[in-house]
Amino acid sequence: MKVLLLLAKGFETMEFSAFVDVFGWAREDFGSDIALHTCGFTEQVISTFHIPVIADTVIDRVNPEDYDALAIPGGFEDYGFYEEAYDERFLNLIRNFHQSGKPVAAICVAALSLGKSGILKGKRATTYHLSGGRRQKQLAEFGAVVMNEPVVTDGNIITSYCPQTSPYVALKLLELMTTKELSDTVKTAMGF
Secondary structure, three states, rough: OOEEEEEOOEEOHHHHHHHHHHHHHHHHOOOOOOEEEEEEEEOEEEOOHHHHEOOOHHHHOHHHHHOOEEEEOEEEEOHHHHHHHOOOHHHHHHHHHHHOOOOOEEOOOOOHHHHHHOOOOOOOOOOOOOHHHHHHHHHHHOOOOEEEEEEEEOOEEEEEHHHHHHHHHHHHHHHOOOOHHHHHHHHHHOOO
């Protein structure tokens, strides 16, 4: 199995690393066959705080049929996150995974990409909850039923409301792709 980790420029490194660590622990320590592949608009994606990450592939080369789930870290507007996170190619990938019934996991403001893609209409979801709830209001404008909870799952869609929730989103995605038992085992091994 494969997870596509979709990176928009200005992505949050903590939110990115949670998927890398959780799926790495599952694979290396517990024999999971899930591989994680990174994707950006360019081969080198500059994250929040100017940390460069070399992506495995670029968005124009992705075949969604090659992947079993989609994971998206949020990011900072000041670093250009929404320029790519709202790009039609980004949104089309989200739509494709959702229409195929594959899990889609978004941390923090990455839920706004899900909302803009249209997949959250009438679905329970959350996004960044601080700063007066401005981002949650934006999510509601996309038709989501906004829940002020740390992690919200509605069917195969997982959203969360801040960087602190990152490992819990990754663990929930692991659970949806495998079993609750494996997710709980990795959670315990990582000290959560």
